[in-house]
Amino acid sequence: MYRLIGMPVSPATKRVCWALDFADIPYHFEEYLPQITTSWVRLRSGQFSGPVSVPVLLGKGGIKLLDSWDIALRAHHDRPQAGLIPDAHREAVAQMNTLSEQIFYAGRILALDRVLADNHALLDLFPSLIPGWCRRPMLPVMRNTIGAIQKKYADPGSTEQDQIKKLDNALSQVRARLDGKAYVLTDGFSYADMTIIAALQVIRPYQPDNSQPQSAYEKAWSCETLATQYGDLLQWRDRIYKEKRKITYRNKPTKHPAR
Ligand SMILES: N[C@@H](CCC(=O)N[C@@H](CS)C(=O)NCC(=O)O)C(=O)O
Numbered sequence: 001m002y003r004l005i006g007m008p009v010s011p012a013t014k015r016v017c018w019a020l021d022f023a024d025i026p027y028h029f030e031e032y033l034p035q036i037t038t039s040w041v042r043l044r045s046g047q048f049s050g051p052v053s054v055p056v057l058l059g060k061g062g063i064k065l066l067d068s069w070d071i072a073l074r075a076h077h078d079r080p081q082a083g084l085i086p087d088a089h090r091e092a093v094a095q096m097n098t099l100s101e102q103i104f105y106a107g108r109i110l111a112l113d114r115v116l117a118d119n120h121a122l123l124d125l126f127p128s129l130i131p132g133w134c135r136r137p138m139l140p141v142m143r144n145t146i147g148a149i150q151k152k153y154a155d156p157g158s159t160e161q162d163q164i165k166k167l168d169n170a171l172s173q174v175r176a177r178l179d180g181k182a183y184v185l186t187d188g189f190s191y192a193d194m195t196i197i198a199a200l201q202v203i204r205p206y207q208p209d210n211s212q213p214q215s216a217y218e219k220a221w222s223c224e225t226l227a228t229q230y231g232d233l234l235q236w237r238d239r240i241y242k243e244k245r246k247i248t249y250r251n252k253p254t255k256h257p258a259r
Pocket residue numbers: 007010011012013034035052053054055066067068069101149152
């Protein structure tokens with residue numbers, strides 16, 4: 001069985017979990033804890049230099065995939081009948097994946113600034129295995145970890161407005177591509193939808209129950225002006241999520257939290 005190492009809050013992890021679940025490919029999900037499990041991931045994935053990022057897919061026969069696009073291609077290779085990346089549309093799906101990276105890279109820069117400015121958002125980030133009582137005393141550790149991630153993915157010399165412009169530009173391309181259709185590809189639901197939808201969480205995270213107030217972390221990941229301007233895309237995302245994101249896996253509830 002595959003082992004998928006990822007972070008539940010990460011758009012890149014979310015899209016591959018969706019792809020694997022949709023294609024009914026079994027995997028064991030392992031949560032990546034930046035700085036804490038980095039050396040362990042390096043060792044198993046054979047990355048002895050350079051930055052480590054997730055998701056990482058490990059499998060029998062020495063399979064080590066270090067980028068979500070390669071993982072999606074692998075899922076398609078294993079279960080082509082799921083139609084994740086139809087051969088005739090591979091280029092179009094790859095383009096949407098690139099667009100989704102533009103959205104989530106720009107959104108992540110804005111979100112990390114907001115997370116670092118809000119202790120409640122930082123507290124929301126502790127993995128469930130850390131007991132509630134020791135989270136506040138460990139805030140400096142979390143701040144240091146998120147600060148390191150902020151530096152790693154920074155866009156030196158750019159302003160907040162530059163990132164908003166990039167987001168606006170990429171989102172208008174998604175809107176044009178969708179053009180009121182149900183799915184990005186005319187042929188039906190595919191990885192093109194999954195990758196864009198996973199990235200839209202940097203505009204406003206998906207909330208299964210909209211009547212619940214947003215958590216501090218969810219607020220930090222929301223760009224309210226763009227969420228209003230692109231409300232049509234968020235409505236599309238919510239509808240597709242409800243229709244297509246499985247809440248069960250082989251008739252059992254999914255255990256990993258990256259839904
Ligand atoms: N293009 C890469 C992007 C991976 C990426 O940016 N991963 C982020 C999470 S979305 C990450 O690993 N963050 C934690 C870290 O860098 O320590 C992919 O799609 O796999």
